[in-house]
Amino acid sequence: MSDFPAHLPEPPYYAVIFPSQRPDGAPDDGYEAMAARMSALAAEQDGYLGQESVRDARGHGITVSYWRDEAAIRAWKANAEHVEARRRGRSEWYLDWAIRVCRVERAYATEPRPDADRGAI
């Protein structure tokens, strides 16, 4: 079951774009476990709508998380476990990163195809 691209409600909603650069050929220093935990924890938050995350062999990654409103983004930012993960990310895991908070104004997507695995929709 694939949810990529994420299935989202009609706009408006909010997105947090998070590009990050991991060291090329970095050992697994706890990063993968943290990333999986943050993904699962985000999905439990009130106002969470979905996420998409990709990292390539160069260590370039983009994660986009989607939220009902800015209050939901602020609450997630204040989550204590997430605060600690960001602190370790800055000091240990990422060479470089950016965070961009935006309001999604409009969206288009592929029409569902009968041959595609779209789950129970």
Added chain:
Amino acid sequence: MSDFPAHLPEPPYYAVIFPSQRPDGAPDDGYEAMAARMSALAAEQDGYLGQESVRDARGHGITVSYWRDEAAIRAWKANAEHVEARRRGRSEWYLDWAIRVCRVERAYATEPRPDADRGAI
């Protein structure tokens, strides 16, 4: 010289989030050449600010392009070569995709570090 994450002006500006799913293990059917051409062509457009693009081994990709305003996004959408690339993308290259147009309200980034390759800044 790395420009990942992209170096961008202060918000507000606009972002186009484009997640796409390529077939797993797809042959190179002209897709790579088209993607490189579209990236270069976008960078020539008035109002273009930057882009970030990542694709992983599963065929999941996220490209985010950044623009001065919505008029610049509309002009790029109407570019004839880009129209043709989107048509081929829908019919040949992508299993699934979405486009999300958003207004970036605020942004944060890593402080430049003396040991990082940030180019001539």
